Amino acid sequence: MVAALAWGGARVAFTYRSNAAGAQAVAAELPPPAEVVALQGDVGVEADVARIVAAVVARFGGLDILVNNAGITRDALLLRMRPEDWQTVLDTNLTGAVRCCRQALPHLLASKAGRIINIASIAGIVGSAGQVNYSAAKAGLIGLTEVLARELAPSGITVNAVAPGVIDAGIVAGMPEQVRRRLVEVVPMGRMGTAEEVAALVVFLASREAGYITGQTIAVDGGTTTGGLTMPGAQATG
Template sequence: MSRSVLVTGGNRGIGLAIAQAFAEAGDKVAITSRSGEVPEALAKYDVLAVSCDVTDAAQVDAALTEVEEKQGPVEVLVANAGITKDTLMLRMTEEDFTSVVDTNLTGTFRVVKRASAKMLRARRGRIVLISSVVGLTGTAGQANYAASKAGLVGLARSLAREFGPRGITVNVVSPGFVATDMTAVLSEERRKEIVSAVPLGRYAAPDEIASTVRFLSSDEAAYITGAVIPVDGGLGMGH
């Protein structure tokens, strides 16, 4: 059965792969991005692209209203939108810290709060938050990003308890290093250093993250909630 799916930050990288996976499965898919444009990779699908800055509650409300009007209330929400502003703590400005947390963590809160209202009334829904191995292990130069991604785990587990009685599951996918535009800017030396720490010895492909998200959104995963699923090649094992 075709469901109404919303992927925030669905215009590139992991979010794009997730949107494509749902579209290929026959779901009605909407994506948000600041530009509001349909990426070329999604042009062959009937994907709804909506402009939305998740740091603005009014824009979140307007975007969800548009999605609801055009493809129905959101039944599957994938909160993926995020940014990085990496630097060492002593160089990190307050704006560096708060802007990352406001986008990655508070932005997710805004989207989930708005989308979950109709899920609760319908007594069904799937919510998947995209965190990061960095939120579990920490890494130098990413205190802001790690804090925001760790916060998603607490948010998801609290909501899993709150929404569970209404048939809504809330889970977290924790990717490791993925071959995207974000990691492509790393130096060759840094990439070799990262791969050497990954037991499987390679980066993940975006569609490997997408397939995990689709599973958590499926009927087969109906009894999984409050879980943190690592898709990191073993990089964060034990956390």
Template structure:
């Protein structure tokens, strides 16, 4: 039985790409569970935008890099909505630096949030999706996971790991009508890129054939595509939304 409204869980949904994904899915008719790490004010701003679009919204503060955080998140989703149809693993952090100077703590923090957190969330969500015999999992990787980038060994490793996770889990879940895909953004106009030094921004733009950074909603549209019921025969794929960087 198809529900009246599907439910989407978006980790790291309070700002940037996560906010755009929440709002885009709300406009497409999904109810939203918005997970955030610490910025309650930003989470509430995003929730308000989703409610304006007609969605029921649940905000859950939880650290998805821990198994307990993921358990708390999906317990809250189950209590509020009783199901989860779409999982968007968007939560991510950076701790940039050259490998020879990189601390174990900086490596562990990035792998913990970006990769281990996605694994835990996939595990929790797929249990519910298998019972429903329906689900869409979208992992937010990066062009850096495909091409690498000096000074981002930890970040690149986490994003490349997400690609391996996507392809492996797609094979495990395909028979249960659950698809697993990934979106690989390039440079996106968010608070993170706005904080880059001007010289770094100029150098970054020189690597983009399209000559500009993406708007967050352009990334969200790719997520919406993978989340759609009609995308049922697409799984294990990585869609680059990068203005041609990975060509």
């Protein structure tokens, strides 16, 4: 996503919590004319978010696009979930985005055409058993998207959410092959998505061409959230 935005012409600052070497490697992979900077901080800490936003504005002279992409998982059935695992996921995945919006908004308002893009999940649309904390946080992020879109539309700021489905990246990429096959079975398109496909939508929503799109949650999921039943023999062939 960092690379896609940078090659799309944006000057990009991205955050990391602890993996400095990994963050610097990402930045190093994007030589000039791309302008990319990695900033350490935790979206769970308001002071960190304020410091990061101030650093971005000082370096780039303003802030036009906010992508809320921080997310963690602490999976368990609700009866077995520790209270701290519920709270940590909500604090990072939902309240972290609220903190970032709150700190960024004065600068986005100054731009008069800002963009907020929240990375949600289809878990926030249909739920994911064993991920009640994650699903609740992502559903909340979708609600946040809709409310902020209405509040900020008069100021020319668009707010949208991207809801990835089964994407061959991160945790999913490291899963055993049999688990990966089971995940693909629920995808009508019969394959996993790619990080590049998600990033392409983010770049579009950040562009001028998306200036009349706001308050939307767009799933990148190969049709998973379409629901419905497919009768045997009903699949189209080509």
